[in-house]
Amino acid sequence: MNLDLLSGDTVTTSAAARVVRGVDELRLALAPARREGRAIGLVPTMGFLHEGHVSLLRAAHAECDVLVMSLFVNPTQFGPNEDLDRYPRDEERDLRLAGDAGVDLVFAPAASELYPDGFATAVEVSGGLTSVLDGDPGRRGPGHFRGVTTVVAKLFNIVGPDIAYFGQKDAQQAAVIKRMVRDLDFPLRVEVMPTVREADGLAMSSRNVYLEPADRARAAAISRALAAAERQALATDSLAAGLAAARAELAAAAIEPEYLEARDAETLEPVDGLTGHPILVAVAARVGGARLIDNVVIEPPGG
Numbered sequence: 001m002n003l004d005l006l007s008g009d010t011v012t013t014s015a016a017a018r019v020v021r022g023v024d025e026l027r028l029a030l031a032p033a034r035r036e037g038r039a040i041g042l043v044p045t046m047g048f049l050h051e052g053h054v055s056l057l058r059a060a061h062a063e064c065d066v067l068v069m070s071l072f073v074n075p076t077q078f079g080p081n082e083d084l085d086r087y088p089r090d091e092e093r094d095l096r097l098a099g100d101a102g103v104d105l106v107f108a109p110a111a112s113e114l115y116p117d118g119f120a121t122a123v124e125v126s127g128g129l130t131s132v133l134d135g136d137p138g139r140r141g142p143g144h145f146r147g148v149t150t151v152v153a154k155l156f157n158i159v160g161p162d163i164a165y166f167g168q169k170d171a172q173q174a175a176v177i178k179r180m181v182r183d184l185d186f187p188l189r190v191e192v193m194p195t196v197r198e199a200d201g202l203a204m205s206s207r208n209v210y211l212e213p214a215d216r217a218r219a220a221a222i223s224r225a226l227a228a229a230e231r232q233a234l235a236t237d238s239l240a241a242g243l244a245a246a247r248a249e250l251a252a253a254a255i256e257p258e259y260l261e262a263r264d265a266e267t268l269e270p271v272d273g274l275t276g277h278p279i280l281v282a283v284a285a286r287v288g289g290a291r292l293i294d295n296v297v298i299e300p301p302g303g
């Protein structure tokens, strides 16, 4: 996309994307496009890009006139014992990949730009969506999603996108953000893109770099377990049989899941059988040094 309106020079698809660090600078850079009524797309990321991120960027690039990627390792969504300090970072590479994927502007603020002294506000989707699965207080807890919705609400206000793109890999996050957008009337559309996987099925994740080779091989059992859950549930018309098959796959790889649960894909309410609605089967498991999450959605047969 030629962004003369944005930067005064021609951006080619092989150039590193332009980085913007300040909120005011980003708004200024987007003002001409907004005035012209061009469609603005936003892909929020924490960086260390992989093909999963790139698939979101490509989809956004195909649909939008101007593409903004945010690159921000958001401290408020990490618990005190989580991996904020060691979260992998490689901004130079990210900027190159973003440029190749057609990103016009990378918004990469310092933490103090988004959370200045005295910052005291949070956006929280309460109840059933954020207190289960990863939001269970014994796991990452609802504070994780409070951090996510707060920063995503800020990004929506800063960028003003027409369309924002998220990955199905983080199914609960996508459901929470959709609910926030609906409840707070954000004037934008949320697109959720399919999970991109490695050749052996492992869902791509920046955190996969934490896996030692033996654990990396074992980790493929997670996607095999989810595939087995779907296959068995549909073949036997029994969700319980599907979950048992998944548990067996995990056990064979000596993976003890933090959770393996079936829930309504939209409300995340528990389900105890195939309901005629899409069902999310979600798993979280620690494998070696990495906490991995993955999921599959079982669509109702013939639906």
Ligand code: AMP
Binding pocket: 044, 045, 046, 047, 051, 052, 053, 055, 056, 165, 166, 167, 168, 169, 170, 193, 194, 195, 196, 197, 203, 204, 205, 206
């Ligand atoms: P992250 O940088 O991990 O916060 O992810 C940024 C966005 O990319 C989120 O919307 C994720 O759901 C999405 N994403 C991460 N991994 C994948 C994947 N393997 N396939 C598709 N989308 C992904």
